Amino acid sequence: MNPPCARCGKTVYPTEKISCLDKNWHKGCFHCEVCKMTLNMKNYKGYDKKPYCNAHYPKTSFTIVTDTPENLRLKQQSELQSQVKYKRDFEESKGRGFSIVTDTPELQRLRKTQEHISNVSPIAHEIFCLRSRWREEQSLHHPSDELRFVFP
Structure with missing residues (x-):
């Protein structure tokens, strides 16, 4: 048939x-x-x-990939590294100026150190650096000896 x-x-x-x-x-x-x-x-x-x-x-197209934790992590990482997102974030923040970072303990310590260094006279700072270098050298050769500077 x-x-x-x-x-x-x-x-x-x-x-x-x-x-x-x-x-x-x-x-x-x-x-x-x-x-x-x-x-x-x-x-x-x-x-x-x-x-x-x-x-x-x-036309054959790509299939949808399941959202496994690893694929989601890779997607997020790709977005973070994307120049498109970087440029968009930059354009959005253009007119706003800079944001103030909160004072973390580490940031406070660094600020205090910088203020201390800027207030020290150049001669005292040079003596401090020499003393530190001398201590490092002495600790390698004679750990018990220590040089002391007396300031008036």
């Missing part, structure tokens, strides 16, 4: 039969799903068991 056409459902006789995409077609029924251009065995492209011309062949 002759099989039915995949497009119209009517019987396909051997003289007009095209067998492809695991189906049987009339020559006139074997056309592009989109533009209805008549196709043959040389110019068709099959997708999802349907015939398409070269111009309307569906």
